[in-house]
Amino acid sequence: MNLTGWLALAFFLVGVVGQYYFRLGRHVEGKRRYFLPWLIVTGAIFMLLPATDLPWWAMLLWGPLVGWITWSWYRYTKFCSACGAMCNTYDSIVCPRCGMSIINGNA
Numbered sequence: 001m002n003l004t005g006w007l008a009l010a011f012f013l014v015g016v017v018g019q020y021y022f023r024l025g026r027h028v029e030g031k032r033r034y035f036l037p038w039l040i041v042t043g044a045i046f047m048l049l050p051a052t053d054l055p056w057w058a059m060l061l062w063g064p065l066v067g068w069i070t071w072s073w074y075r076y077t078k079f080c081s082a083c084g085a086m087c088n089t090y091d092s093i094v095c096p097r098c099g100m101s102i103i104n105g106n107a
């Protein structure tokens with residue numbers, strides 16, 4: 001398997017584990033602590049995925065694009081203090097699982 005194959009496999013595994021933990025888990029403090037590091041690792045792998053296939057100048061566009069998507073995901077994701085659900089704040093201001101506000105007092 002070449003480098004791109006290994007990166008794709010790593011991206012898949014890290015992504016599945018992260019989605020399982022952040023979407024289905026209930027430990028809100030752990031989610032808040034590990035969400036940003038997980039996003040950075042996942043985003044870095046995703047950023048490197050096409051590195052062997054794209055010309056260097058395309059990476060100058062691809063890199064900031066992935067960085068912006070990753071930052072937006074972090075910026076608009078909150079974890080409900082009441083039930084631990086992962087919430088997208090651009091969709092709603094209340095938790096879709098339990099109805100609590102996710103705007104105030106939630107990191």
Ligand SMILES: [Zn+2]
Pocket residue numbers: 080081082083084085095096097098099100
């Ligand atoms: Zn909730």
